[in-house]
Amino acid sequence: MKELQKEGFHPVIVDDLSEGHRKAVSVDSFHQISLADREALQEMFRKEPVDAVVHFAAHCYVGESMEDPLKYYRNNAANALNLLEASVEAGVRRFVFSSTCATYGDPVRLPLREDHPQKPVNVYGDTKLVVEGMLRALDRSHGFRSVILRYFNASGADPEGMIGEDHDPETHLIPLVLQVALGQREKIKIFGDDYDTPDGTCVRDYIHVVDLARAHVLALRHLADGGGSDAFNVGTGKGFSVSEVIEASRRVTGHPIPAEVDPRRPGDPAELVADSSRIQKTLGWEPRFTDAEEIIRTAWNWHRNHPDGYSD
Ligand code: UFG
Numbered sequence: 001m002k003e004l005q006k007e008g009f010h011p012v013i014v015d016d017l018s019e020g021h022r023k024a025v026s027v028d029s030f031h032q033i034s035l036a037d038r039e040a041l042q043e044m045f046r047k048e049p050v051d052a053v054v055h056f057a058a059h060c061y062v063g064e065s066m067e068d069p070l071k072y073y074r075n076n077a078a079n080a081l082n083l084l085e086a087s088v089e090a091g092v093r094r095f096v097f098s099s100t101c102a103t104y105g106d107p108v109r110l111p112l113r114e115d116h117p118q119k120p121v122n123v124y125g126d127t128k129l130v131v132e133g134m135l136r137a138l139d140r141s142h143g144f145r146s147v148i149l150r151y152f153n154a155s156g157a158d159p160e161g162m163i164g165e166d167h168d169p170e171t172h173l174i175p176l177v178l179q180v181a182l183g184q185r186e187k188i189k190i191f192g193d194d195y196d197t198p199d200g201t202c203v204r205d206y207i208h209v210v211d212l213a214r215a216h217v218l219a220l221r222h223l224a225d226g227g228g229s230d231a232f233n234v235g236t237g238k239g240f241s242v243s244e245v246i247e248a249s250r251r252v253t254g255h256p257i258p259a260e261v262d263p264r265r266p267g268d269p270a271e272l273v274a275d276s277s278r279i280q281k282t283l284g285w286e287p288r289f290t291d292a293e294e295i296i297r298t299a300w301n302w303h304r305n306h307p308d309g310y311s312d
Contacts, residue, residue, distance in 0.1 A: 164302030235274025
């Protein structure tokens with residue numbers, strides 16, 4: 001939202017606030033609507049002159065998606081279908097979609113390129129792949145152009161300190177590590193140290209939220225300039241292990257951050273790292289944050305100043 005505003009766009013926000021926070025958005029046009037409510041969506045499109053839709057809303061816990069799959073198909077796939085139908089009806093023909101590296105499943109080749117086979121190993125990834133399929137079909141049937149952004153591990157916080165992560169429950173590595181540094185948790189559990197990686201812990205490609213946001217702005221420009229539908233990885237191409245993230249967090253926070261090794265978490269691939277050359281070449285995107293400490297510093301700044309998240 002901030003990046004769009006900086007670039008002169010006028011974002012209209014639609015959110016049911018089931019997981020988001022009203023305080024995180026400062027816009028004139030805010031609609032508290034669930035994507036399950038088709039009539040409310042149609043009404044919103046009647047009121048607002050919308051050129052393009054950027055669709056972020058989804059449940060995003062891999063573990064929960066395996067325990068309650070229909071909750072994920074309902075929200076991530078069926079409700080996305082509502083949004084697509086309402087968009088088509090309203091004459092919108094440009095769409096940017098938040099997809100995920102989880103659509104690839106277990107990597108057979110690293111770094112992951114966009115043409116890597118998409119065989120998700122969890123329901124979350126599958127629900128995102130279902131929507132990718134809808135978008136491809138709509139392009140053929142209606143000339144509905146879309147950019148699919150396959151996020152790697154979204155991380156960090158607004159460098160100006162206004163927006164940061166506040167999830168309940170929190171499951172992501174960096175916020176959990178920083179909660180230990182804040183004294184809100186005793187220690188961080190390392191889910192497995194026997195992977196086939198240099199230090200035995202899982203390697204991920206942590207992409208800073210500002211770099212991610214920038215990818216959306218460039219995707220919208222690409223579509224506005226008549227660019228065709230495409231899918232892009234959004235990652236730095238650099239992997240950091242769980243142990244490296246904890247070490248970097250110790251340096252940033254000056255806290256010892258006690259850690260203990262726990263069993264592997266089911267469904268975790270050993271390594272997920274992006275080949276992001278396609279988005280670099282096609283959209284001219286480049287990551288600004290490629291260093292773990294730099295990313296963690298922005299997150300630390302947010303968590304330290306908002307120890308209770310948006311309820312502060
Ligand atoms: N981890 C720990 N301890 C923790 C939490 C996480 O060791 O307490 C490890 C995980 O096992 C993983 C790494 O830290 O190896 C990163 O875990 P996160 O939960 O922060 O992120 P994931 O890689 O599981 O998930 C991210 C996105 C998902 C997306 C997924 C694709 O958050 O939305 O990547 O694999 F689906």
